[in-house]
Structures are given as structure tokens and as C-alpha cells.
Amino acid sequence: MRESSNPVFRSLPKSQGGYATFGTGAAGYGAQQVQADPYAAPYAQHPEQTGVARPMTIDDVVTKTGVTLAVLSAVAVVSYYLVSQNLGLATPFALVGGLGGLALVLIATFGRKQDNPAIVLSYAALEGLFLGSVSFIIANLVSFGGVGMIAQAIVATMGVFFGMLVVYKTGAIRVTPKFTRMIVAGMFGVLALVLLNLVLGLFGVGGGAGLGLRDGGGLAIVFSLVCIALAAFSFLIDFDSADQMVRAGAPEKAAWGVALGLTVTLVWLYIEILRLLSYFNND
Incomplete structure (x- = not known):
């Protein structure tokens, strides 16, 4: 399987000729194994009779991703409303949601628990808490865009997502190892700049703005556009990784890992x- 720029996808266990062990899924349950052993074909149609998890399908990915985003959206709406009623909740919600969500992503990634629905949905809830609070802060305190600006951001995010899905399906941009390396390098570069900007800001450089990557000036606009472009192109690699997982016969529970990876990218975008x-x- 080609490496993804998304750490959630990159940590998925892989093996030649099929999928290795993903959570409770059995090893090597895929189309290539069925083709190699014609006697296994009847059991492939009824995997529950063999105790082997059935292969993941695109419908599984769509369903799990939809459920994850529904939980995130519901909690975000509640979080936004509560913060609008009590500004004192903004910082606690942002910190608990952001740090808690990050902790769960790290646990899922390095603990190889991406197929655990409890972790994925807990991440969605925490990230919803974070997004609701941060959305209120950015739309009503940092700027004056209000709910209308949030609606524009949501529509634009969905537009980019489905636009990149069309790009992937039509093959307008091919996902190659070189393309993946470029996106990964770009993401590391962005992360390094963000950290440098934060450190310089803490030391009072630029009046606390650091390099000026988030002060609303020309450089900040260019930096945001670069981040948006990287997030958009990351979708292509995520789609390709998910597609290869389906072809390799990943067990059905692996769809939760795909949902987690796509949600992480959507939140960033x-x-x-x-x-x-x-x-x-x-x-």
C-alpha cells in the first residue's frame, strides 16, 4: 500500500498480497487470496461461517465517516451555543477538546486502534467541542463574520472535499510516491513554521506575532492558502489509501480508521x- 500523508493512514499495518492484522480482522482476507484458492470462494460470500471479518466496502467507509461527522457536528453546535451563552467556557472547551482529540489520535495511531469505534467517536465528540468553541472565537471575537462566515467555511470545506474526490475519481491528478513525498514534505515544512512562529511569538518577536503567519497580513493569507492546498491534496492520498485498503480486502472494521483519517483532514481544512x-x- 502506498504511504499516506495522513499519520492515521500511515500507521495502518500492511503486508504483501493483502491486509495484515487490523484490529480484530484476520490476516490476508482479500480478493487475492480468494482467487488463489478457488475452494475458498464459497466461504468468501459468507465470512461469518468461517469466523473471519468480511472485507471492507466503500459503503462501510461512507457510513462510518457519516456517523463520525454527525457526532462531531452535533457536539460542535452544542459547544458553539454554550460558549455564546457563557464566554468563560470558550477556553476550557478549546483546551479539553483540542488536547483530548490530539491524545486520542496519537493513541489510535501509535496504539494501532484506528478500528476502535469508541476511540473514533470519542475523538469526534472532543473535536466537536473544540470546533464549536474555536469557531465562536474566530467568527465573533477575532473577526466579525459571525454565523454567516462559519456557514461559508463549512460550504467551502465540503466543496473542496467533493471537488478533490472528483479529481481523484477522474484521475486528473495521479497519486504517485513522488506526489506523496512532496505533500508529506510540505506538511512537515508547515508544522516547522508554525512551531517557529509560536516560539518567536512567545519571545515577543514581531510584537508577539512571530513571523506574522497568523496576524492577518499578506504573509498570513499566503500561509493559509498553502495550508488549504496541502489539506486538499492530502485528500487525494487519503482516497487512494482507502481505495487500496478496499482492494486488499481490509476487514470491515478498518472503515473506522478511514473515517478517523478523513475527519482529521476535514477538521484541519x-x-x-x-x-x-x-x-x-x-x-
Whole structure:
């Protein structure tokens, strides 16, 4: 399987000729094994009779991703409303949601628990808590875009997502190892700049703005556009990884890992778009 720029996808166990062990799924249950052993074909149609998890399908990916995003959206709406009623909740919600969500992603990634629905849905809930709070802060305190700006960010995020899905399906941009390496390198570069900007800001450089990557100026706009582009191209690699998992016969529970990976990218894209819009609504 080609390596993904998304750490959730990159940590999935792989093996030649099929999928290795993903959570409770059995090893090597895929189309290649069925073709190699014609006697296994009847059991492939009824995997429950063999005690082997059935292969993952695109429908599984769509369903699990939909459920994950539904939980995230519901919690985000509640979080936004509560913060709008009590500004004192903004910081606690942002910290608990952001740090808690990050902790669960790390546990899922390095503990190879991406197929655990409890972890994935808990991440969605925590990230919803974070997004609701941060959305209110950016749309009403940092800028004056309000709910309308949030709606624009949501529509733009979904537009980019489905647009890149069309790009992937039509093959307009081919996902190659070189392409993947470029995106990964770009993401590491962005992360390094963010950390440097944070450290310089803490030391008072640029009046606390550091390199000016988030101050709303020209450089900040360019930086946000670069981040949006990287997030968008990351979808292509994520789609390709999910497609290869389906072809390799990954067990059905692996769809939760795909849902987690796509949600991580969607959250990043939404935040960057919302931040970019705020630069034009802060006068």
C-alpha cells in the first residue's frame, strides 16, 4: 500500500498480497487470496461461517465517516451555543477538546486502534467541542463574520472535499510516491513554521506575532492558502489509501480508521478556511 500523508493512514499495518492484522480482522482476507484458492470462494460470500471479518466496502467507509461527522457536528453546535451563552467556557472547551482529540489520535495511531469505534467517536465528540468553541472565537471575537462566515467555511470545506474526490475519481491528478513525498514534505515544512512562529511569538518577536503567519497580513493569507492546498491534496492520498485498503480486502472494521483519517483532514481544512475568511472580516 502506498504511504499516506495522513499519520492515521500511515500507521495502518500492511503486508504483501493483502491486509495484515487490523484490529480484530484476520490476516490476508482479500480478493487475492480468494482467487488463489478457488475452494475458498464459497466461504468468501459468507465470512461469518468461517469466523473471519468480511472485507471492507466503500459503503462501510461512507457510513462510518457519516456517523463520525454527525457526532462531531452535533457536539460542535452544542459547544458553539454554550460558549455564546457563557464566554468563560470558550477556553476550557478549546483546551479539553483540542488536547483530548490530539491524545486520542496519537493513541489510535501509535496504539494501532484506528478500528476502535469508541476511540473514533470519542475523538469526534472532543473535536466537536473544540470546533464549536474555536469557531465562536474566530467568527465573533477575532473577526466579525459571525454565523454567516462559519456557514461559508463549512460550504467551502465540503466543496473542496467533493471537488478533490472528483479529481481523484477522474484521475486528473495521479497519486504517485513522488506526489506523496512532496505533500508529506510540505506538511512537515508547515508544522516547522508554525512551531517557529509560536516560539518567536512567545519571545515577543514581531510584537508577539512571530513571523506574522497568523496576524492577518499578506504573509498570513499566503500561509493559509498553502495550508488549504496541502489539506486538499492530502485528500487525494487519503482516497487512494482507502481505495487500496478496499482492494486488499481490509476487514470491515478498518472503515473506522478511514473515517478517523478523513475527519482529521476535514477538521484541519475547515479551521484553515475559517481562519482565512476571518482575515477579510476583521475590520
